[in-house]
Amino acid sequence: MIKRLLSILPVLMLVAAPSFALEILYPADGTSIVRSDFLIIKAGNDPVIEQITVEFGGAKSGKIDISGAEYRKAFGDMVILEPGFEPGADTIKVEGFAGGKPVARTQAEFFYIDRPGVTAPTKFAPYVLHTPEKEELCAACHNMQPSPESLDNESADKNPCGACHARRLNYDYVHGPAGVFQCAYCHDVKSAPVKYATRVEEIALCAECHEHKIDEFKSRQFVHGPIEAGLCSVCHDSHASAHFGQLTAAVNDLCMGCHSKVDTTSHVVRGFSGKGHPLEGPVDPSTPDRRFSCIGCHDPHGGNSSAYFQRGISARMELCQMCHKK
Ligand code: HEC
Ligand code: HEC
Ligand code: HEC
Ligand code: HEC
Ligand code: HEC
Ligand code: HEC
Ligand code: HEC
Ligand code: HEC
Known part of the structure; x- marks a missing residue:
């Protein structure tokens, strides 16, 4: 009799041991x-996990x-x-607490891309949220x-x-159609298995509204x-940005x-000091309402010289002479 009870006991304890579930949904591990x-x-x-602590970026x-x-x-x-x-x-490391004691922990290694043009090492797969399985976790609310x-709806x-x-739109420079939430104009509601893929190839999408510009560039x-x-969004964020022209970074950072x-290298001129031409400054003499930067001299889309001088020069x-008149 006693022998039988003992043999059941460990099994019962296993079943009774609380199993705390803790999961980092976004950014998921390896994405x-x-x-x-x-x-x-x-x-x-x-x-129930009552408290959590979160650790990343050394804090x-x-x-x-x-x-x-x-x-x-x-x-x-x-x-x-x-x-x-x-x-x-x-x-990211997350620890869960119940009754004041640590009861669960989990972690996720991820790669954060702050601007287009940067690519993650291949061990990180691009994260996607809008799949049927992941959306199920959100659909209750x-x-x-x-x-x-x-x-x-535009609001x-x-x-x-x-x-x-x-x-995503909380920045000074908001792109027309994104600002009025016409997300579905560019993102295909019916794409599968991942919803909201961009409807057509990028430059074709931009051409639907900026055809004249693109013809002019070409x-x-x-x-x-x-x-x-055929790339526009290496430089322009289709949604919004903190930089004029919806640029994905401040001009010189973008070009560099x-x-x-x-x-x-010393650019354009070689001064006595060995320094080149200044590359930035508070005012562009050719366009006084903007800072002096690479685009003071270079047209970012192209031009009639091999170094794309501004204004088709x-x-x-x-x-x-655009800036140094005499
Ligand atoms: C329940 C919240 C939620 C709703 C509602 C939602 N999204 Fe997302 N979506 C996210 C999160 C979170 C991500 C991943 C993080 C990010 O990129 O902001 C994401 C990512 C995306 C992506 C990148 C690809 C992907 O699947 O990860 C696109 C495109 C997108 N959403 C478009 C849309 C559009 C268009 C709508 C409206 C029809 C929409 N989303 C509604 C939360 C949501
Ligand atoms: C139990 C309910 C619940 C579930 C499940 C849930 N959310 Fe939410 N979520 C909320 C509430 C409540 C808000 C706040 C809504 C508000 O402020 O209007 C919110 C807001 C958000 C926001 C906006 C945060 C902000 O302030 O900009 C995002 C992003 C989000 N949820 C993503 C998700 C995603 C992705 C999922 C699925 C993986 C999900 N949520 C599942 C209840 C939930
Ligand atoms: C003018 C077209 C356009 C509109 C309007 C637009 N998007 Fe996008 N969106 C894009 C393009 C292009 C990409 C980049 C796709 C890629 O990298 O493959 C993108 C990517 C995204 C991503 C992935 C993360 C990123 O920045 O690359 C999310 C999330 C997203 N869009 C959400 C939205 C939401 C929400 C709206 C509405 C407020 C919206 N988009 C409106 C064109 C648009
Ligand atoms: C549905 C129409 C539509 C599509 C598609 C579209 N745009 Fe726009 N875009 C606009 C509108 C509207 C404005 C604001 C009006 C203006 O300033 O000319 C604008 C303005 C801009 C500006 C000018 C910002 C400035 O400071 O003058 C840039 C850059 C831009 N779009 C880039 C893009 C890129 C890149 C794409 C493709 C990913 C794209 N647009 C696709 C409608 C569109
Ligand atoms: C190498 C970066 C880069 C690329 C790639 C790029 N742009 Fe631009 N674009 C810029 C910069 C920088 C400005 C701001 C220039 C200014 O306002 O003088 C700009 C300005 C613009 C403007 C507003 C000013 C104007 O000329 O009317 C539009 C519209 C525009 N770009 C569309 C596009 C489209 C469409 C594409 C893709 C075919 C594209 N850009 C690709 C860097 C770029
Ligand atoms: C996404 C990458 C990328 C970005 C961002 C970029 N460029 Fe370029 N650039 C290129 C490529 C690719 C070429 C053509 C290949 C070549 O000739 O070196 C090029 C060529 C050039 C040339 C002509 C080079 C020559 O040898 O004559 C100039 C000038 C130039 N870029 C200036 C700029 C400026 C100014 C910016 C910022 C507004 C910028 N680029 C941003 C990729 C980029
Ligand atoms: C004062 C005008 C001026 C400014 C500002 C300027 N450039 Fe140039 N750049 C030139 C000229 C002129 C050339 C043609 C080659 C030459 O004469 O030295 C050139 C050539 C280039 C070339 C092709 C040859 C090479 O040296 O690789 C690239 C790429 C380039 N510039 C990028 C940039 C970037 C990026 C910036 C901003 C950080 C910038 N330039 C700022 C005037 C300028
Ligand atoms: C878009 C405007 C612009 C263009 C175009 C331009 N510069 Fe400049 N240049 C400046 C600014 C701004 C300064 C710094 C302020 C000043 O000294 O006036 C400067 C300064 C200089 C200096 C003094 C450098 C120093 O260290 O003090 C020389 C030399 C010079 N530029 C030569 C040239 C030459 C040569 C060209 C044509 C290849 C040229 N610049 C085209 C804006 C421009």
Whole structure:
């Protein structure tokens, strides 16, 4: 009799031992993410994890309490944070607590891409959210099957994409159609298995509204490399950005991302000091309402000289005279 009980006991204990589920949904382990504003953790409801700590970028949070009734009612066991990741590879570590004691931990290695043109090492696969399996985790509280009419709504609180993506537009320079939530104009609601793929090849998409511009760029004698390759969003964010022209970075950082050599050689002129021409400054003499930068001299889309001088200028001397009149 006693012998039998003993043999059952360990099994019972195993079953009774609480198994705390803690998962980093976004950015998931082994993925790369693009300029996103979120860190999404699912903490497990049965048994309840009461607090979590989050660690990344060399800093660790205090205990974040998620046990309050009001919190649970609104968010369940979801924790959605606004992290501010640094570009490149990092690891997020999350620890869960119940009754004041650590009960679960998990981690995710990820790669953060802060601008197009940067590619992650191949061990990181691009993260995708809008798959049927992942959307199921959200559908209890969010509308993941929006009707076509609802997608026409132009405001963040009425458009179904606004619930999660409104922050993406919180910058000074907002692209026309994104600003009025015409997300579905460019993103295909019916694409599968991942929804919201861009409808057509990028430059063709831009050409639907900027045909004249693109024709103009392509009519130049020398067309800038990326445009020849059909790329616009290496330089322009289709949604919004902190930089004029919806640029993906401040002008010189953007150019230097692909032309780093320019910074290490003396550009245009060689002064007595060995220094080249200044490459930036507070005012562009040719266009006083903008800072002086690479685009003071170079047209970013192309031109009629092999170095794409501004305003279609082909002679070097004429370029200098744009700013150095005498
Ligand atoms: C238990 C309910 C619940 C579930 C499940 C849930 N959310 Fe949420 N989520 C909320 C609530 C409540 C808000 C706040 C809504 C508001 O402020 O209008 C929110 C807001 C958000 C925001 C916007 C944050 C901001 O302030 O900009 C994002 C992003 C988000 N959720 C993503 C997700 C994703 C992705 C999933 C699925 C993996 C998910 N949520 C599942 C309840 C939930
Ligand atoms: C429940 C919240 C939520 C809703 C609603 C939502 N998204 Fe997302 N979406 C996310 C999150 C989180 C990501 C990944 C992080 C990021 O890129 O911001 C994402 C990623 C994407 C991506 C990149 C590809 C992918 O699948 O990861 C596209 C494109 C996208 N969303 C478009 C849309 C459009 C268009 C709508 C409206 C029809 C929409 N989303 C509605 C939360 C949401
Ligand atoms: C003018 C066309 C256009 C509009 C309008 C637009 N997008 Fe995009 N979106 C793009 C392009 C192009 C990409 C880059 C696709 C790629 O890299 O493959 C993109 C990528 C994304 C991504 C992935 C992350 C990134 O930045 O690459 C998300 C998330 C996204 N869009 C959400 C939205 C949401 C939400 C809206 C509505 C507020 C919206 N988009 C409106 C063209 C558009
Ligand atoms: C549905 C139409 C539409 C599509 C598609 C579209 N745009 Fe636009 N775009 C606009 C509107 C509207 C404006 C604002 C009006 C203006 O300033 O000319 C604009 C303005 C711009 C600007 C000018 C910003 C400035 O400071 O003058 C840039 C750059 C731009 N779009 C890039 C793109 C790129 C890159 C694509 C393709 C990924 C694209 N657009 C696709 C409608 C569109
Ligand atoms: C190498 C980076 C780069 C690429 C690639 C690029 N642009 Fe630009 N673009 C810029 C910069 C920088 C400006 C700001 C120049 C200014 O305002 O003088 C700009 C300005 C613009 C403007 C507004 C000013 C104007 O000339 O009307 C439009 C529209 C535009 N780009 C569209 C596009 C489209 C469409 C593509 C793809 C075919 C594209 N760009 C590719 C860097 C780029
Ligand atoms: C995504 C990468 C990329 C970005 C960003 C970029 N370029 Fe380029 N650039 C190229 C490629 C590719 C070529 C053509 C290949 C070549 O001739 O070196 C090129 C060519 C050039 C040339 C002509 C080179 C020559 O040898 O005559 C100039 C000038 C130039 N870029 C200036 C700029 C400026 C200014 C910016 C910022 C507004 C910029 N580029 C941003 C990729 C880039
Ligand atoms: C004062 C005008 C001026 C400014 C500012 C300027 N450039 Fe140039 N750049 C030129 C001229 C002129 C040439 C043609 C070669 C020459 O005469 O030295 C040139 C050539 C180039 C070339 C092709 C040859 C080479 O040296 O590789 C690239 C790439 C380039 N510039 C990129 C840039 C970038 C990136 C910036 C901003 C960091 C910049 N330039 C700022 C005037 C300028
Ligand atoms: C888009 C405007 C612009 C163009 C075009 C331009 N420059 Fe400049 N240049 C500047 C600015 C701004 C400065 C720094 C302020 C100043 O000295 O006036 C400068 C300074 C200089 C200096 C003094 C450098 C120093 O260290 O003090 C020389 C020399 C010069 N430029 C030569 C040239 C030559 C040669 C060309 C034609 C190949 C040229 N610049 C084209 C804007 C321009």
